[in-house]
Amino acid sequence: MIKTTTTNKTIKVSEVTSVGTANEPFELPDGVLRGLSIDNLIFGLDGSELKVLLIKRGEGIKTGEWALPGGWINNNENLRDAASRLLSDLTGVEHPYLSQLKTFGKVSRFPAERVVTIAYYALVSADDYALTAGFSASEAGWFDIHHLPSLVFDHHEILDYGIKHLQQEIRHHPVGFKLLPEKFTLLQLQELYEAILDKKLDKPNFRRKIMKMKLLSDCNEKQQSVAHRAANLYRFDKKVYQRLTQQGFTFEV
Amino acid sequence: MIKTTTTNKTIKVSEVTSVGTANEPFELPDGVLRGLSIDNLIFGLDGSELKVLLIKRGEGIKTGEWALPGGWINNNENLRDAASRLLSDLTGVEHPYLSQLKTFGKVSRFPAERVVTIAYYALVSADDYALTAGFSASEAGWFDIHHLPSLVFDHHEILDYGIKHLQQEIRHHPVGFKLLPEKFTLLQLQELYEAILDKKLDKPNFRRKIMKMKLLSDCNEKQQSVAHRAANLYRFDKKVYQRLTQQGFTFEV
DNA sequence: TAGCCTTATAGTCATTTTGACTACAAGCGT
DNA sequence: ACGCTTGTAGTCAAAATGACTATAAGGCTA
Numbered sequence: 001m002i003k004t005t006t007t008n009k010t011i012k013v014s015e016v017t018s019v020g021t022a023n024e025p026f027e028l029p030d031g032v033l034r035g036l037s038i039d040n041l042i043f044g045l046d047g048s049e050l051k052v053l054l055i056k057r058g059e060g061i062k063t064g065e066w067a068l069p070g071g072w073i074n075n076n077e078n079l080r081d082a083a084s085r086l087l088s089d090l091t092g093v094e095h096p097y098l099s100q101l102k103t104f105g106k107v108s109r110f111p112a113e114r115v116v117t118i119a120y121y122a123l124v125s126a127d128d129y130a131l132t133a134g135f136s137a138s139e140a141g142w143f144d145i146h147h148l149p150s151l152v153f154d155h156h157e158i159l160d161y162g163i164k165h166l167q168q169e170i171r172h173h174p175v176g177f178k179l180l181p182e183k184f185t186l187l188q189l190q191e192l193y194e195a196i197l198d199k200k201l202d203k204p205n206f207r208r209k210i211m212k213m214k215l216l217s218d219c220n221e222k223q224q225s226v227a228h229r230a231a232n233l234y235r236f237d238k239k240v241y242q243r244l245t246q247q248g249f250t251f252e253v
Numbered sequence: 254m255i256k257t258t259t260t261n262k263t264i265k266v267s268e269v270t271s272v273g274t275a276n277e278p279f280e281l282p283d284g285v286l287r288g289l290s291i292d293n294l295i296f297g298l299d300g301s302e303l304k305v306l307l308i309k310r311g312e313g314i315k316t317g318e319w320a321l322p323g324g325w326i327n328n329n330e331n332l333r334d335a336a337s338r339l340l341s342d343l344t345g346v347e348h349p350y351l352s353q354l355k356t357f358g359k360v361s362r363f364p365a366e367r368v369v370t371i372a373y374y375a376l377v378s379a380d381d382y383a384l385t386a387g388f389s390a391s392e393a394g395w396f397d398i399h400h401l402p403s404l405v406f407d408h409h410e411i412l413d414y415g416i417k418h419l420q421q422e423i424r425h426h427p428v429g430f431k432l433l434p435e436k437f438t439l440l441q442l443q444e445l446y447e448a449i450l451d452k453k454l455d456k457p458n459f460r461r462k463i464m465k466m467k468l469l470s471d472c473n474e475k476q477q478s479v480a481h482r483a484a485n486l487y488r489f490d491k492k493v494y495q496r497l498t499q500q501g502f503t504f505e506v
Numbered sequence: 507t508a509g510c511c512t513t514a515t516a517g518t519c520a521t522t523t524t525g526a527c528t529a530c531a532a533g534c535g536t
Numbered sequence: 537a538c539g540c541t542t543g544t545a546g547t548c549a550a551a552a553t554g555a556c557t558a559t560a561a562g563g564c565t566a
Contacts, residue, residue, distance in 0.1 A: 033367065034287070035286055035287070036288065076360055077360065078359055079358040102353055103371050105371070107329055107331055114286065114328060116286075116332070118356050172425060186514085187513075202555070203514090204515080204517085204555095204556085205556095207514095207515080209552090209553085226512095227512075227513095227562085227564070228513045228561080228563065228564095229512075229514050229515090229560070230513090231513075231514055231515090250424075439544095440543080456543090457544080458526080460543095460544080462524085479541095480534050480535075481534065481543080482533045482534085482542055483532085483542090484542075484543055485543085
């Protein structure tokens with residue numbers, strides 16, 4: 001599970017470098033696109049709390065304030081690569097499945113000059129990461145989406161949009177599994193849905209519905225060291241899902 | 254219905270203006286963002302053929318070739334406003350409900366220099382528009398999505414993505430109505446779904462499902478001048494939809 | 507060790523929804 | 537008047553859903 005709580009244990013970074021050319025309308029590192037940035041919205045699950053990954057800005061405008069981990073795109077870099085690099089540099093989170101969320105471009109969303117930002121998002125499992133604040137972040141941490149600090153620019157708007165998007169997406173695509181460890185119990189899956197959809201579900205009915213889809217393969221293993229009857233572990237079977245999808249199956253919860 | 258056929262009747266434009274500053278790495282009109290553009294993907298329905306709105310480029314790179322109607326964003330202009338202005342200027346189509354589709358930014362998607370483009374899309378009803386090619390387009394026309402001319406840059410990729418997106422969206426949100434005239438018959442609605450989902454649906458079952466949602470209000474009017482029994486006309490009731498949505502209803506076909 | 511938690515998992519049952527059909531109605535056109 | 541085409545209503549078995557009940561497995565505690 002995610003180690004940090006709301007007022008989080010975070011990782012401090014040693015020092016901050018500030019690059020940029022003088023006498024420009026706005027200071028920018030060399031070799032990056034002007035007027036275009038990336039922001040990453042990374043969701044994680046801590047028990048049954050949905051969390052989002054934030055950094056404390058270590059350079060540029062609004063240093064010291066909390067923000068989505070993002071930054072500038074290199075001239076010769078594809079968008080998703082930029083998102084991935086920035087995320088990894090700022091937080092240490094590597095190789096999540098980043099998909100594009102939406103581009104935010106209100107004229108005055110960014111001070112100093114017009115900057116349009118492309119938001120990417122990903123769901124990551126607690127297994128898959130450890131936080132290490134990077135070059136231009138002084139801290140990185142996970143925050144309960146219901147208890148957020150104040151964020152720079154329009155990052156609250158991006159986050160709200162992302163949560164709504166996630167609620168939609170999770171009902172029609174099997175993306176929720178990305179938030180869980182590889183092997184999980186049916187109750188974990190159910191609690192995930194309850195956390196994101198923000199409502200209770202009936203346990204027997206939920207498991208019946210999920211099992212009927214045939215998307216889970218039985219690990220033939222039980223939970224360890226729980227103070228009650230141990231539940232069976234399952235993993236999501238991507239191959240079966242792809243096969244069914246080609247046959248016209250659509251995932252619905 | 255849409256007047257033009259595949260090899261379309263199109264609208265010619267008188268002349269083409271080319272604006273831009275000399276000695277720049279790439280000629281661009283004044284007052285626009287560098288490196289960022291908009292492209293619009295506009296779908297229309299002609300009987301039961303899904304069509305897309307294209308223009309023949311009248312200026313800039315690739316003049317004379319077919320493309321999605323798009324262009325540059327003004328410095329002080331919000332993104333959707335830019336999309337709307339460009340669409341209107343290039344084709345005469347006014348005030349469709351434009352939503353953002355995706356941002357395309359492969360390093361070499363555009364020749365000469367790096368340009369990232371934000372794709373918007375909209376569904377328009379045959380009632381709502383008449384084509385008038387504008388300043389920087391020499392022709393505008395509707396094309397059957399199965400019989401397209403070759404398109405500039407990565408516009409084929411944008412279109413393919415848009416069609417897939419539409420197929421997803423139309424199943425989970427009542428957006429299909431936007432492609433129909435205000436008053437329509439159940440068969441028109443069904444044919445729309447058949448055209449977009451690319452499969453046949455059972456007539457009695459389709460109408461039963463739609464009617465049970467209570468989203469259509471009866472116009473108490475019949476079709477006119479058809480060579481068979483006239484069907485009842487309905488309109489989509491947005492207010493009921495919003496009410497139901499708040500109660501947790503979700504549209505599914 | 508017996509009984510008490512807690513969670514897992516199987517199953518019941520009435521109601522609703524689906525998918526595959528059949529049947530009949532209403533007009534136009536010959 | 538008959539047939540052709542499309543509209544609209546209804547049947548029926550199968551499947552899915554929602555609200556439950558019942559029982560199984562453990563660890564924990566008195």
